Amino acid sequence: MGNYTQREWRLSQSPSKSRADLGQTAALGGTTVALFAYIVYHFVYPLVAKGLLF
Numbered sequence: 145m146g147n148y149t150q151r152e153w154r155l156s157q158s159p160s161k162s163r164a165d166l167g168q169t170a171a172l173g174g175t176t177v178a179l180f181a182y183i184v185y186h187f188v189y190p191l192v193a194k195g196l197l198f
Contacts, residue, residue, distance in 0.1 A: 193198035 188197065
């Protein structure tokens, strides 16, 4: 076997790629929070208000 040097793949990414990854993560997190808020507001809150859940 010949000599093989292992390269870290993260070192080759440009800063703009990391910013794009962070933006995509933030968008996915925001969508998740918005969906959770929608479910709570439209399905859970009316049950609590009517006294059916608690």
